[in-house]
Amino acid sequence: MAAISASQVKELRERTGLGMMECKKALTETDGDIEQAIENLRKNSGLKAAKKAGRTAAEGVVVTRVADDASYGVMVEINSETDFVARDDNFKAFAEKITDAFFSARSEDVAAVMEGPLETAREQLVQKIGENIGVRRCVVVEAGEGQLVGEYVHGGRIGVLTVLKGGNPEVAKDVAMHVAAINPAVARPQDMPQAQLDAEKSIILAQPDMAGKPEQIAEKMVQGRLKKYLAENSLTEQPFVKNPDQTVGEFVKAAGGEVVGFTRFEVGEGIEKEEVDFAKEVMEQAKRS
Structure with missing residues (x-):
């Protein structure tokens, strides 16, 4: 040898x-x-x-890319098992490489984009780092005629892509920052699903102060509270986080634009995290050693 x-x-x-x-x-x-x-x-x-692959990966990063002409943008969530690995330079470099690939492909198809060399790179990183790593999701946001896409990422954990008609990239970024901070349910009041409004109406009607009210008065109270609910949960009606004296809609309008929509990703949202008892884990390892 x-x-x-x-x-x-x-x-x-x-x-x-x-x-x-x-x-x-x-x-x-x-x-x-x-x-x-x-x-x-x-x-x-x-x-x-x-x-x-069977281990839960609920930490990680969100990365965005927007075209130089703001005509489209992509946002990708790449997961790791721990926040420590999410801050690792090798993991961050992998996340950037993955986002570049989705941006070039202009595709949301994770399986198709990851096929081949990128999947090999993922497997090699799993071997090197020792954690399950996965590309969870990607969204491609396209701007229509006269529209532009803006982006904002907070701490690598929350990412937002916004679409404005008119305005400019800086305004679109400010709106994205607001969405990251406040997390509105919809862009505009008219975007709220009817099912959500019906559910909220049922909750309002079940409140103690609604009991015994004449039908007309009760309906007025319901409509007033629904209006308040829409204002609190619609992006355009919320007080702008950088200047609460005006709404987001007013801020964008003053810049010559209007809000079309937004997409918001937060790392790990919707993933059920495994609760780990570290003391028990250490004891079990000690018994095996």
Whole structure:
């Protein structure tokens, strides 16, 4: 068996990004054949990725891209198991690479975009970092004629794409910042689903102060409260976060535009996180050692 030199280990580390001991082991198994070692490590990365695929990945980042002419934008959520890994430079570089691919493809089809080299890159990162990593979702937002797309990302965890008719990119970004902070349900009052209004009306009618009210008075009270509900939950009617003296709609109108819509992603929303008892986990590991 050929002796494994430090230069061979160094080369394999540079080409794979893996640790020294793992590279030395791979070279030993292939009798110093670097290309074979890389092939074996790639196969092994797929096995490791498959084993980790069942673990919950509810941390991560949201990344956005908007075309230079603001004609379209993409937003992607890439997940890891822990916030620590989400801050890792290798993970962040992977997230940027993935977003570039979706932006170039102008596609929301995660399976199609990830097929091939990007999936291989994901598996290799899983092997290197030791956590389940996944691309959860992507949205492509297109601007219509006379419209533009704006973007804002807060702390890598909340991302927003907005669409304005008229206005300018800076205004679109300010509106996106408001959406990130306040999280309105809809862009405009008329966008609120009827089912949601019906549900809110049922809640209002069930309030104690509605009991025994004449029908006409009760209906006036319901309409007044529904109007308040719409104002609180519609982007255009909310007090603008940077200047509460005007609504978002008024702010955009003053800049010569109007709100068309928005899309908001927050890392891990809708994912049921596994509760981990770290003390119990440490005790179980101690018993096995």
